[in-house]
Amino acid sequence: MGEVKLMKGNEALAEAAIRAGVDAYFGYPITPQSEVIEYLSREATKRTGMLVLQAESEVAAINMIYGAAGCGKKAMTTSSSPGISLMQEGLSYIASAELPCLLANINRGGPGLGTIQPAQGDYFQATKGGGHGDYRLLVLAPYNVQEMADFVKLGFELAFKYRNPVMILADGALGQMMEKVELPPQEPRVNVEYPWATTGKPKNGERRVITSLHIQPEKMEEINIRLQQKYQKMKEEEVRYQTKNLEDAEYIFTAFGLVSRIAMKAMDLGRQKGYKIGWIRPITLFPFPEKIFQEVAPRVKGILDIEMNSGQMVEDVKLSVCGKTRVEYYGRMGGVVPTPEEILENFERMFIKGE
């Protein structure tokens, strides 16, 4: 076993970034994720020479990421909902220019400035593009502090594999809570020469250009087709999810992130009362794990989707099962966290008492 520590999700993510050999962090403080930049400012530069910079705003931070990513560096940022909104323009440019980077959204209650308590209201923004144009982020949803750390290395691997921005979508509770975490070993920062990186014109090579501007519609369509092929490949190769008790399940609870743990507890309580409930947790929100829902839909009586928003992922669940079973949603909004008991109560109201 590696080094085990008791850490906040934000700190675990920051520590994992140092250990993954990240080259640069650009960010701007916002509750509930300010510990990331605080931790990195204190620890990162002296340990690995990583550049840690507080930008003048989130808009500046994402454009600094654009520049660093263009040089082939491992660059990342973190923020919370209102700050992530400010970054959407830059993300669209980075996705169009096909550059790798990692960002984390420690989702808080919205809309607007909202609250600083945990929420999942940014699911649509994270998985359906967020900025303008036809692009997607690859979205990872951790459900404990261990995954807050683990998804940093995984996120960069995927970002560089697909040359696409990767987002870790967590929530305020995952950022603020402490749990035990087993830390990965320190990896060195390495200089890799990428054929696409703008690091100065090679003596005998072609000029390299990074841009998201293509005036010719035919050229722009070509790029769109390439992007869509890339997203298709993600759907084929990168789907991740976790399941429990599917073998004999008559009902399914599904949720992502922190809520999936609460849903798991609700499942256990339900099984004690004799309800055969199974559990599916999407880990990649884009690409969404459609197939597992397609598989279980014909043999269950219904799926209850639980979220800390007004029902966003439930749309992807419905698209996946395509009418093959009943899909209902239960959730809380604006920073309120549901309890296992209230989930079970609402399951009984909808599916057992037959409302």
Place this chain on the structure above:
Amino acid sequence: MTHETVFSGFGGQGVLTMGMILGYAAIFEGKEVTWMPSYGPEMRGGTANCITIVSDEMISSPIISKFDTVVALNQPSIDKFEKAVKPGGNILYDTTTTLKPPTRSDIHIYSLPAGDIAVELKNTKVLNMIMLGAFIKITNVVSVESIWKGLQSVLPERYHKLIPLNQEAFMRGYNAVNVDSAVLI
């Protein structure tokens, strides 16, 4: 077994540290832990609290509203959390600073003059350790030996010379806790 506790007091009294020491101690016993601070718009002199859950199995939600044990380091914490103790649960408070003690008849009520003990020890900063000692005595969530290990992990190395003082404070609290009233479960 799962034990759900909230430590609550004024900001600066070390309530977050109490939860962290318990958390590390539980890790050393191979248990699962979640530690969740109140992170609202708190201000100096306001209240701070942390919910610490220790369990033998995976913990679902770190945010809960009913507790097995409430550890209250000041009057506002008793006022706020007495009603949040599960029936048959515990509340532990410091008599030194309490004007209105808990009154519920369906919970165990424990107390000790932690503030006075801290004055005897000539260090009011160890109030949290005195209360933590009393907490471990009444709940046995982790062993005293594990608390010593937790203390080592949480205290920065430059403060390790203060470990004996903290241990003394802990044991004073451990031995001083009184049962005000108890219920049959």
